[in-house]
Amino acid sequence: MMDSPASLERRTDDEVGRGLSNANAVVDPSRRAEARPSADVRTVKTTCPYCGVGCGVLADVAGTGAVSVRGDPDHPANAGRLCSKGSALAETLSLDDRLLHPEVDGERATWDVALDHVARRFTQTIADHGPDAVAFYVSGQLLTEDYYVANKLMKGFIGSGNIDTNSRLCMASSVAGHKRAFGADTVPGTYADLEEADLVVLVGSNFAWCHPVLFQRMMAARETRGMRLVVIDPRRTPTAEQADLHLPIEADGDVALFNGLLRHLAGAAADSDYVEAHTTGLAEALAVTTGFDAPAVARATGLASADVATFYDLFAATERVVTVFSQGVNQSVCGTDKVNAIINCHLVTGRIGRPGMGPFSITGQPNAMGGREVGGLANQLAAHLDIDDPAHRDLVRGFWNAPRMATRGGLKAVDLFRAVADGRVKALWIIATNPVDSMPEADGVRDALACCPFVVCSDVIRDTDTTRLAHVLLPAAAWGEKDGTVTNSERCITRQRPFMAPPGDAKPDWWIVDQVASRMGFEAGFGFADAAEIFKEHASLSTVGNAGTRDFDIGGLTDLDRDDYERMAPVYWPIRAGETSGTRRFFADGQFFTPNRRARFIPTHVPKPRAIDPAYPLTLNTGRIRDQWHTMTRTGKSPRLSAHLPEPAVTLHPDDAREAGILHGTLAICESASGRMVGRAQISDDQTRGSVFVPMHWTDQFASAARVDALISGHTDPVSGQPASKMVRARVRPFPARWYGFAVTRQKLNGAGQDYWVSARVADGWQTELAGLEAIADWPTVAAVLLGATEAGARLITYDDPRSGHYRMAVLRAGRLYAVLFVAPRPVAVARAFVSSALTDALSEAEAFRLLAGRPGAGRIDRGDTICSCFQVGISQIRTAITVGGCTTVAEVGAALKAGTNCGSCRPEIQRILAGALQRA
Numbered sequence: 001m002m003d004s005p006a007s008l009e010r011r012t013d014d015e016v017g018r019g020l021s022n023a024n025a026v027v028d029p030s031r032r033a034e035a036r037p038s039a040d041v042r043t044v045k046t047t048c049p050y051c052g053v054g055c056g057v058l059a060d061v062a063g064t065g066a067v068s069v070r071g072d073p074d075h076p077a078n079a080g081r082l083c084s085k086g087s088a089l090a091e092t093l094s095l096d097d098r099l100l101h102p103e104v105d106g107e108r109a110t111w112d113v114a115l116d117h118v119a120r121r122f123t124q125t126i127a128d129h130g131p132d133a134v135a136f137y138v139s140g141q142l143l144t145e146d147y148y149v150a151n152k153l154m155k156g157f158i159g160s161g162n163i164d165t166n167s168r169l170c171m172a173s174s175v176a177g178h179k180r181a182f183g184a185d186t187v188p189g190t191y192a193d194l195e196e197a198d199l200v201v202l203v204g205s206n207f208a209w210c211h212p213v214l215f216q217r218m219m220a221a222r223e224t225r226g227m228r229l230v231v232i233d234p235r236r237t238p239t240a241e242q243a244d245l246h247l248p249i250e251a252d253g254d255v256a257l258f259n260g261l262l263r264h265l266a267g268a269a270a271d272s273d274y275v276e277a278h279t280t281g282l283a284e285a286l287a288v289t290t291g292f293d294a295p296a297v298a299r300a301t302g303l304a305s306a307d308v309a310t311f312y313d314l315f316a317a318t319e320r321v322v323t324v325f326s327q328g329v330n331q332s333v334c335g336t337d338k339v340n341a342i343i344n345c346h347l348v349t350g351r352i353g354r355p356g357m358g359p360f361s362i363t364g365q366p367n368a369m370g371g372r373e374v375g376g377l378a379n380q381l382a383a384h385l386d387i388d389d390p391a392h393r394d395l396v397r398g399f400w401n402a403p404r405m406a407t408r409g410g411l412k413a414v415d416l417f418r419a420v421a422d423g424r425v426k427a428l429w430i431i432a433t434n435p436v437d438s439m440p441e442a443d444g445v446r447d448a449l450a451c452c453p454f455v456v457c458s459d460v461i462r463d464t465d466t467t468r469l470a471h472v473l474l475p476a477a478a479w480g481e482k483d484g485t486v487t488n489s490e491r492c493i494t495r496q497r498p499f500m501a502p503p504g505d506a507k508p509d510w511w512i513v514d515q516v517a518s519r520m521g522f523e524a525g526f527g528f529a530d531a532a533e534i535f536k537e538h539a540s541l542s543t544v545g546n547a548g549t550r551d552f553d554i555g556g557l558t559d560l561d562r563d564d565y566e567r568m569a570p571v572y573w574p575i576r577a578g579e580t581s582g583t584r585r586f587f588a589d590g591q592f593f594t595p596n597r598r599a600r601f602i603p604t605h606v607p608k609p610r611a612i613d614p615a616y617p618l619t620l621n622t623g624r625i626r627d628q629w630h631t632m633t634r635t636g637k638s639p640r641l642s643a644h645l646p647e648p649a650v651t652l653h654p655d656d657a658r659e660a661g662i663l664h665g666t667l668a669i670c671e672s673a674s675g676r677m678v679g680r681a682q683i684s685d686d687q688t689r690g691s692v693f694v695p696m697h698w699t700d701q702f703a704s705a706a707r708v709d710a711l712i713s714g715h716t717d718p719v720s721g722q723p724a725s726k727m728v729r730a731r732v733r734p735f736p737a738r739w740y741g742f743a744v745t746r747q748k749l750n751g752a753g754q755d756y757w758v759s760a761r762v763a764d765g766w767q768t769e770l771a772g773l774e775a776i777a778d779w780p781t782v783a784a785v786l787l788g789a790t791e792a793g794a795r796l797i798t799y800d801d802p803r804s805g806h807y808r809m810a811v812l813r814a815g816r817l818y819a820v821l822f823v824a825p826r827p828v829a830v831a832r833a834f835v836s837s838a839l840t841d842a843l844s845e846a847e848a849f850r851l852l853a854g855r856p857g858a859g860r861i862d863r864g865d866t867i868c869s870c871f872q873v874g875i876s877q878i879r880t881a882i883t884v885g886g887c888t889t890v891a892e893v894g895a896a897l898k899a900g901t902n903c904g905s906c907r908p909e910i911q912r913i914l915a916g917a918l919q920r921a
Contacts, residue, residue, distance in 0.1 A: 040062065040063045041060045041061065041062050041063075042060070042061045042499070043058050043059070043060050043061075044058070044059045044061065044497050044498075044499040045057075045058060045072055045495070045497060046058075046059055046480075046495070046496050046497045046498075046499065047366070047486050047494045047495065047496045048082070048085075048086045048089070048366065049089075049141065049366050049479040049496070049634070050083075050085050050086060050366060050629055051210065051211055051363075051364060051365070051366065052211075052362060052363030052364060052365060052366060052368055052369065052488055052489040053077055053078065053211050053213050053214050053488060053489065054077045054366060054486060054487070054488025054489070054490075054492060054494055055071060055072075055075065055077050055078035055081070055082055055083075055086055055213055056071065056072030056074065056075020056077060056078055056494065056570070057069050057070070057071065057072055057082070057086065057089065058070050058071070058072050059090075059480065059499045061499050061500070065500075067090045067093060067480070067499065067500070068090050069082070069086070069087070069089045069090050070082070071086070075494070075570060076191075076492060076570055077191065077213070077488055077490070077492060077494075077570075078213045081213045081216060081217075081902075081903065082213065082902070082903060083212040083213055083903035083905060084212075084626065084627050084640075084641065084644075084869040084870050084902070084903050084905060085627060085628075085629055085635055085641060086213075086903075087870050087902060087903065088635070088638040088640055088641050088869070089479070091637060091638040091639070091640070091641075092479075092634045092635065092637045092638055093478075093480055093500070094637055095503055097461055097462055097463065097633075097637075098460060098461065098462060098475070098478070098503060098504070098506070099459055099460060099461060099462040099467070099473055099474075099475040099476075099506070100462075100475055100503055100504025100505060100506065101475060101504055101505045102114035102115075102472070102473065102474055102475060102505060103472065103473040104117055104471070104472050105471055105472075111505060111507070111515075114472055114474060115512075115515045115516055115519055116519055117472060118429075118456055118472055118474075118516050118519075119516050119519035119520045120519075121427055121454045122134055122158075122427050122429075122454075122516070122520060123520050123521070125426050125427040125453075125454065126158065129426055131158050131159040131160035131162075131404070131406075132160045132162060132410075132424070132425075133424065133425060133426045133427065134158060134160065134162065134425065134426070134427040134428070134429075135154075135160070135162035135163065135164075135410070135411065135416055135419070135420075135425045135427075135428050135429070136150055136154050136162065136163040136164075136428075136429045136430075136431065137163075137164060137165070137166070137413070137416060137417075137428065137429070137430045137431070137433065137435060138150055138163060138164075138165045138166075138371075138376060138430075138431045138432065138433065139165060139166050139167075139365075139431060139432035139433035140165060140166060140167040140170070140363075140364075140365025140366065140367050140368040140371055140376075141365065141366065141367070141432045141433065142367060142370075142371065142376075142431065142432050142509055143367060143370070143482055143483075143484030143485060143486060143496055143509070143510075143531070144367060144370035144371075144373060144374060144484060144485045144486065144487065144493075144535070144538065145484040145485065145510045145531040145534040145535055145538070146431075146432075146484065146508065146509035146510045146513070147165075147367070147370060147371050147374045147376045148374040148382065148510075148534055148537070148538045149510045149513045149514050149517070149526070149528065149534060150163060150376075150431065150509075150510075150513045151163055151374050151375045151376055151382055152382070152400060152402075152517075152525065152526075153513055153516070153517045153522070153526070154406075154410075155375065155381065155382075155387070155396075155402075155405070155406040155410075156396065156397070156400045156402030156403075156404070156405055156406070156525065157400075157402060157403060157404060157517060157520075157522045157525055158404065158520075159403075159404030159405065159406055160406055160410055161378050161379070161387060161406040161408055161409045161410025161411075162378065162410035162411050162416065162425065163376070163378060163410060164376075164377060164378040164410065164411065164412055164413045164416055165371050165376045165377060165413075165433075166365070166413070166433045166435070166438060167363075167365060167368040167371050167372070167376065167377065168377060168378075168412055168413040168721060168722060168723075169331070169413065169438065169439070169722065169723060169725070170327060170330060170331070170363065170364040170365060170368065170722075171330055171361065171363050171364065171368050171372075171722075172330070172335075172377065172412075172717070172720040172721055172722040173329065173330040173331075173332070173335030173336045173338070173339055173717055173719075173720040173722045174325070174329075174330055174339055174361035174363075175372060175377065175380075175720065176336040176339070176717075176719045176720040177335075177336050177337075177338075177339025177340045177342075177343060177602075177720075178339070178343075178361070180336070180340055180600060180602050180719075181340055181343045181344075181347070181592075181599055181600055181601075181602060182343075182551075182586075182587075182592045182593055182594070182599060182600075183592050183593035183594035183595070183600075184384055184550065184551040184552075184592075184593035185372055185384060185551075186551045186586050186587075186593065187360065187361055187369075187489065187490065187491060187586075188352055188353055188358045188359065188360075188585060188586045188587050189322065189357075189358040189359075189360050189490070189585055189586075190490045190491075190572075190584045190585060191214060191217065191489075191490050192355070192584070193322050193355060193356050193357065193358060193360065193585075194214065194217060194218045194221065194322055194324070194360075195217060195218065195220070195221035195225075195356075196221070196320060196355045196356030197221075197227055197320045197321060197322040197356040197357065198225070198226075198227055198228065198318050198319070198320040198321070198356065199227065199228050199229075199230065199314060199315065199318040199320065199321045199322075200218060200227060200228075200229050200230070200321075200322050200323075200324060201230045201231075201232065201315070201321065201322070201323040201324065202229070202230070202231045202232065202233070202239060202243075202324050202325075203232045203233075203254060203323060203324065203325040203326075203328060203329050203338075203342065204232065204233060204254070204325055204326055204327060204328015204329040204330075204726075205233070205239065205324055205325065205326035205327070205328060205362060206233065206235075206237040206238065206239050206623065206624070207239045207324065207326075207362075208237070208238040208239040208242065208904075208905055208907075208908060209237070209238055209239070209624065209625065209626040209905055210326065210364070210623075210624050211326075211362055212626075212903045212904060212905035213903065214362070215239070215904070215905070216903065216904045219242070219904070228244045228245075228314065228318075229242060229243045229244050229245075230243060230244065230245045230246075230247065230311055230314065231243035231245075231246050231247070232247045232249050232254070232257070232328075233246070233247075233248065233249070233328060234248055234249060234250065234251060234328075234621060234688045234691055235248070235621070235686055235687060235688065235691075235693060236248065236685075236686035236687075237686070238626075238905070238908035238909065239908075241908045241911070241912075242908065245307065245310060245311060245314070247301075247303055247307055247308075247311060248302070248303070248688055249301050249302065249303060250301055250302035250303075250688075251619050251621065251691070251726060251727040252332055252333070252334060252607055252726075252727055253300060253301035253302060253303075254328075254329060254332075254338045254341065254342075255334055255337050255338055255341050255604050255605065255606050255607065256292065256297055256300035256301050256606045257297055257300075257301050257303070257308070257311075258338070258341035258342055258344070258345055258604075259288065259289040259292050259297075259341055259604060259606065260289065260292035260293065260294065260296070260297035260308065260312070261311070261312055261315060261345050262285065262286065262289055262341070262344050262345050262348060263286065263289040263290075263292050263293070264294075264312040264315075264316060265312075265315070265316055265345055265348050265349055266282075266286055266348055268312075268313075268316040269315075269316040269317070269348075269349050270348050270349065271348070271349050271350030271351075273350075274347075274349075274350030274590070275347070275348060275350070277590060278350075278590035278591075278592070278598055278599060279347050279598055279599045279600070279601060280596070280598050280599075280600055280601065281600050281601035281602065281603075282347075282348065282601045284601065284603050285344050285601035285602060285603045285604070287603065288603045288604065288605060294308040294309040294312065300606060315345070316349075319351065319357070320351075320355070320356035320357050321346075321349075321351055321356075321357055322356065322357060322358060322359075322360055323342050323345070323346065323358075323359050323360065324360045324362055325338070325339065325342060325359070325360070325361060325362070326361070326362045326364070327364060327623065327725070327726070328623075328726055329342070330361075330720075330722055331722060331723065331724060331725040331726045332717060332722075332724050332726060332727065333607065333715050333716065333717055333718075333724045333727075334604075334605070334607045334717065335717045335720060335722050335724075336717050336719040336720045336722075337602075337604040337605060337719075338604075339359075339361070340602035340604050341604040342359050343359050343602075344601050344602065344604070346358055346359050347599050347601060348601075352587050352599075353585055353586060353587030353588040353589075353590070354585070354588060355585075358585075358587075360489075361489070362489050363488075363489045366486050366488075367486040367487060368489075369486075369487040369488060369489060369491065370485065370486050370487040370493075372384070373487060373538075373542075373552055373573075374538060375387075377412075378409050378410035378411060378412050378416070379409035379410075379412070379721075380409075381393065381396050382396060382538070382541055383396075383538075383541045383542045383544070383546075383550070383552055384542075384550055384551060384552035385550070387406060387408065387409050388408065388409065391545075393405055393406075393407065395544050395545045396541070396544075398544075399540075399541050399544050400525060401524065401525065402525070403522075411425070412716070412721035413435075413439065413721070413723075414439070414440060414441070414714045414716050414721065414723055415721070417435065417439060417441075417444070417445045417448050418444075418448075418714070420448040420449065420451075420452050421444060421447065421448035421451070425452070426452065426453045426454065427452075427453065427454040427455075427456075428449070428452055428454070428455050428456070429456040429457075429458070430455065430456065430457045430458070430459075430466060430470070431457075431458045431459075431476075431509060431513075432458065432459065432460075432476065432509065433466075434464050434465060434466045434630070434631045434633065434699070435449075435466055436449065436464075436465040436466040436469070436707075437464075437465050437466070437631045437699045437700075437707050437709060438630065438631060438696070438709060439709060439723075440674075440709055440712035440713060440714050440715075440723040440725065441674055441709075441710075441712065441713065441714045442675070442707050442709040442710040442712070443674070443675050443707075443710045444674075444714075446465070446469065449466070449469040449470075450469055452469075454471055454472075455469055455470045455471050455472075456470060456471065456472045456473075456474065457470035457472070457473055457474070458474040458475075458476045458509055458512055459473065459474075459475075459476055460475075460476050460477075460478040460506075460633070461633045463701065464631070464633060464699070464701065465631075465699050465700050465701065465707070474507075474512050475504060475505055475506040475507070476506060476507065476508070476509050476512065477498075477502040477506050477507060477508045477509070478502075478506070479496070479634075480498065480499055480500045481498050481500050481501065481502040481503075481506065481508075482496055482498060482508060482509075483496070483497060483498050483508065483530070483531045484496055484508075484510070484531040484534075484535070485531075485535060485568075487573070490572070491572050491573050491582070492570050492571070492572050493554070493568075493570065493571050493572070493573060494570045495565075495566075495568050495570075497566075508531070510528065510531065510534060511528075514526045514527065514528050530562070531565075532560070532561075532562045532565035532566070535557075535560070535565060536558060536560065536565075538554075539554045539555065539557045539558045539560075540555075540558045542554050542555060543555035543558065543576075543577060548576075549593070550593065551574060551586065551593055552573060552574065553573065553574040553575070553576050554573050554574065554575050555575070555576050555577035555578075556575035556576055556577055556578065556579040556580065556582075557571070557575060558577070572584055587599075610727075610729075612729075613729050615731065616672060616673065616729035616730050616731050617690070617729075617731060618656065618690060618691060618692045618729070618730045618731060618732065619690060619691045619692070619727055619728070619729070619730070620670065620672060620691075620692050620693075620694065620711060620712075620727075620728040620729070620730035621691055621692070621693045621694075621726050621727070622693070622694055622695070622696045622708050622709070622712065622725050622726065622728075623693065623695065623696060623726075624695065624696060624697070625644075625645050625695045625697065626644060626645070626869070626905050626906075627640075627641040627642070627643075627644045627645070627869050628641065628642075628645075628695070628697040629697070630696075630697065631697060631699045632697050632698070632699065632701075632702060635697075636701075636702060636760075636761065637761065638761065639761045639762050639763045640866070640869050640870075640872055641869055642760035642761050642762070643760075643762070643833065643865075643866035643869060643872070644865075644866045644867070644869050645695075646758070646760035646767065646769075646832070647679070647680045647758045647760070647769055648677070648679035648680065648694065648695055648697075648698045648703060648706040648708070648758065649679050649680050649681070649682040649693075649694070649695065650668040650670050650677075650679040650680065650681055650682065650692060650693075650694055650732060651682040651683075651684055651686075651687050651692065651693040651694070652668070652681065652682070652683055652684070652687055652692055652732065653683075653684070653685065653687045653688060653689045653690070653691070654683050654684075654685065655689055656687075656689060656690065656691075656692070656732070657681065657683045657732075660731075660732050660733055660734070661733075661734055662681045662683075662732060662733075662734050663681065663683075664681055664682065664683040665680065665681065665827040666680075666681050666734060666735070666737070666826075666827060667679070667680060667681065667734070667735035667737055667756060667771055668680075668681040668732050668733070668734060668735060669732065669733050669734070669735050670692060670694055670708075670711065670730055670731075670732050671711065671730065671731060671732075671733075672711040672712075672713070672728050672729060672730045672731075673713070673729070674710060674711055674712065674713050674728075675707075675710030675711045676705065676710070676711065677694065677705050677706050677707060677708050677710065677711060678704070678705045678706065678735050678756055679694060679706060680769070692730060692732055694708045694711075695708070696708055696709065696725075698758070702758060702759055702760070703757065703758040703759070704751055704754065704755070704756050704757045704758070705756070706758065709725075711728060711730060712724075712725050712728055713728055735756065735771065736773060737755075737756065737771040737772060737773065738772055738773060738774055738775045738825070739771065739772050739775065739776060739805065739823055739824070739825060740769075740770065740771045740823070740824055740825070740826060740827050740828050741768075741769070741770035741771065741772075741821060741822065741823045741824075741828065742767070742768070742769055742770070742821070742822045742828040742830060742832065742835070743767065743768045743770065743786070743787065743819065743820065743821045743822075744762065744765060744766070744767050744768075744817075744819065744820050744835050744836045744838070744839060745765055745766050745767075745768065745787060745788075745818070745819040745820075746764065746765040746766075746818055746819065746839060747765070747766070747788065748766045748768075749766060749768040749786065749787075751768065751770070754770050754771075754772060755771060755772045755773045755774075756769070756770060756771035756772070757769065757770050757771075762836035762837075762839065763836070763837070763839065763840050764839040764840050765836070765839045767832060767835075767836050779800065779807040779809075779823060780798065780800065780807075780809070783798075783807065783809045783821050783823070784796070784809070786821065787809065787811050787818075787819035787820075787821055788811075788818075788819065789809070789811040789818075789819065793813055793814075794811050794812070794813055794818065795811070795812040795813070795845070796809060796810070796811060796812075797809070797810040797811075797812065797845060797848045797849060797852065798810075798852075799852050799853075804825070805823075805824060805825035806823065806824050806825075807821075807823040808820075808821065808822050808823065808852045809821045810848045810851060810852055812843065812845065812848060815842050815843065815844070816839075816841075816842055816843060817838045817839055817843045817848065817851070820835060820838070820848075820851065820852070822835075822852075830854050831854070831862050831864060831865075831876075832865065833862070833863055833864060833865060833866060833874055834854075834862040834863070834864075835851065838851050862874075862876055863875075863876050863877045864876030864877065864879075867899060867906050867909050867910060867913070868897070868898070868899035868900060868902075868906045868910075869906070870898075870901075870902035870903055870906075871897070871898040871899060871901075871902065873897045873898065873899035875913060877897055877899075878893055878897065878899060878910060878913050878914075879913065879917060881893050881896045881897055882913070882914060882917045882918070883917060887914070888914070888918065889914070890907055890910050890911055890914060893910055893914065894910075
């Protein structure tokens with residue numbers, strides 16, 4: 001009942017038993033909650049706007065306008081499954097924080113006034129300072145059609161390469177690695193390969209949390225086929241818990257590990273015929289692996305020599321191997337070399353282009369792949385053409401009839417914002433992203449935007465840390481209102497269809513850019529009527545000068561009329577002219593997209609060890625958590641998505657915490673040479689000694705000091721330009737709080753003036769964690785002001801013990817709880833979910849007293865901290881199902897409570913709780 005804040009991870013660490021045989025059981029599709037629509041409900045097929053899995057979604061719209069969502073059973077990516085975030089999409093459609101009208105200098109404006117102003121300022125900046133004085137920073141949240149129009153305007157008509165995307169932060173190293181090895185940015189395989197493999201190697205990917213639908217597909221295949229799983233990750237994540245072999249590698253040890261594997265495979269499992277017929281450069285790649293036997297690799301990676309040897313033997317002995325890699329590979333100063341080191345191992349064995357084998361890059365954003373198709377990165381052209389190739393530039397120039405074609409690549413993300421800071425870029429348009437929170441050197445980005453002469457933001461949300469710095473705000477259509485296509489990680493193009501009208505003055509992103517282009521004098525190249533017309537042009541460009549020499553070709557879709565486009569089913573590329581379905585796998589014929597049609601082995605170099613700065617002895621690793629997305633502008637609206645981990649955590653190994661004097665559940669300051677943040681200390685053996693993990697999601701909208709990207713330096717991969725967000729020198733120290741507080745309120749608590757606060761949505765209100773550096777002598781007065789209890793009609797119920805430092809106040813209005821505050825000298829020990837649930841019901845004064853005492857009244861259940869977000873099942877309910885209900889397996893818990901039967905991402909946590917309870921029993 002009296003659980004401490006952020007206690008979930010500690011509890012599950014204490015549930016010491018692991019490895020139950022049933023933990024990998026497949027989620028039963030029949031147990032998923034799919035509310036079938038009634039006859040008066042209109043159902044629209046669309047696509048999830050979250051990760052690169054690209055799940056199909058059915059949006060059911062009632063005659064009243066109410067929306068519910070469920071997985072599309074016919075979509076090839078998810079076959080009806082949705083993760084916790086996708087399942088909660090209908091909870092994110094509110095308008096309370098929407099940007100509904102154009103604004104210029106803080107004043108509402110018409111579209112004509114705002115668009116004319118943007119066009120005039122960009123045109124004048126170009127006239128005065130040249131085309132490179134302007135830039136666009138766009139997003140993998142855009143639809144392909146939006147991306148296409150923005151890229152066309154900047155590179156073909158403004159004449160600069162200065163358009164980059166937040167996809168630079170997640171998959172640029174994969175793009176660069178593919179191009180070096182294959183001659184093109186080609187993802188060879190498909191999701192089906194994960195089900196057909198006999199060995200899956202996950203590198204730098206918490207697959208169970210970040211791509212849970214794919215993880216469940218893979219685990220289902222494991223149940224039926226006995227596939228083995230190796231996870232290479234510094235942390236023991238929920239994914240690593242399911243592995244047959246977990247390799248807790250030191251940060252940036254991947255090149256050494258895979259160089260050693262290449263050396264081992266060359267002697268133990270090389271396909272000499274394949275190498276001879278279809279590749280070049282093996283000798284050069286092997287030359288840099290001399291001396292990389294298992295003991296040497298162990299020393300370079302921090303792994304046990306026996307584990308390295310086991311991994312090498314397993315890889316060599318298994319024909320069907322898929323290596324999946326994500327941000328732990330890409331977000332590194334040697335990310336491109338990591339990608340190529342992995343690809344080298346598949347080339348030397350010929351394990352590519354066939355079922356159940358190959359290297360597989362999993363993207364983080366819903367349309368990162370679509371952005372790559374249209375040249376969304378600064379160093380690309382549309383249709384997978386190269387901006388540095390004069391012949392490719394001529395192809396695009398001729399097709400677009402472009403008056404001022406960019407002749408070189410533009411500024412990549414980190415350099416782009418540095419150029420804003422030093423004045424080289426004087427006008428910047430930010431579309432569908434929040435760089436003040438998501439970019440490295442985030443404080444520097446904020447300062448750069450504050451000094452930039454002209455900043456435009458197209459966004460869905462009125463108030464973000466980035467829109468606060470804009471001179472012009474342009475209201476964009478959101479998911480559910482947008483019309484276009486996205487491409488997922490396996491090259492499947494899917495329609496994202498609208499099922500609601502845009503509110504207020506909101507417009508599609510492509511329309512906004514198109515209008516500005518026309519007002520800048522480029523009407524001849526723009527004036528698109530709709531998304532279908534843009535897609536048709538995009539498809540046509542993919543065929544220009546392409547006789548099978550380029551990988552991206554969707555010529556088979558150029559003849560779609562508007563009705564065909566509206567009905568378009570998911571389709572894989574390439575789909576060439578005359579074809580009705582796309583190719584699922586590349587390279588089965590051993591033909592690549594290099595000039596000689598051979599794949600290239602790339603020598604990859606182990607980075608020199610970085611000197612340890614005694615002032616910053618730890619390695620900071622950042623990443624995602626299960627139920628939140630990017631900077632929480634969408635997922636932060638959902639109470640159930642905020643319930644699992646409602647507060648930013650600073651996760652440390654027990655030894656590091658002990659040395660720093662940090663106790664579990666207290667607050668910790670994490671800082672680097674670039675910045676600082678404050679979060680709740682989580683002490684866990686799952687964290688590698690010498691490292692610290694902090695999630696990336698929190699912003700100034702939700703917390704007082706949790707923008708972790710302020711700590712990330714601007715160091716980038718020299719080939720891809722992708723920042724290194726996984727290896728930053730850092731230190732931790734206690735946050736010297738004199739008091740801690742926890743509040744539940746109907747209105748969002750104004751944390752201004754508090755030294756620490758974090759707010760999260762709950763049903764009918766908000767919960768807020770608080771802490772202060774100075775003691776407060778008069779809590780009754782401070783609490784009344786903080787909770788808004790000074791107005792007439794409020795009934796106050798209080799508990800005050802000045803000697804112990806405990807204070808509690810409940811505020812009732814008209815028989816309902818309006819606000820409640822708990823204050824203590826140490827982290828407040830009260831069950832958060834239980835207290836927040838009191839907002840939803842009528843509450844008598846007697847029940848309010850029991851609430852302050854932390855005891856449930858009649859009929860009120862304390863379900864404990866949320867474990868299963870899909871069905872809102874808490875840890876107390878799971879423990880009761882085990883101890884009282886007799887559940888002994890994850891499947892039995894699912895049958896009793898539904899927990900773990902939808903997306904399955906909570907199954908590892910249920911497994912831990914079960915194992916601990918059974919061991920105690």
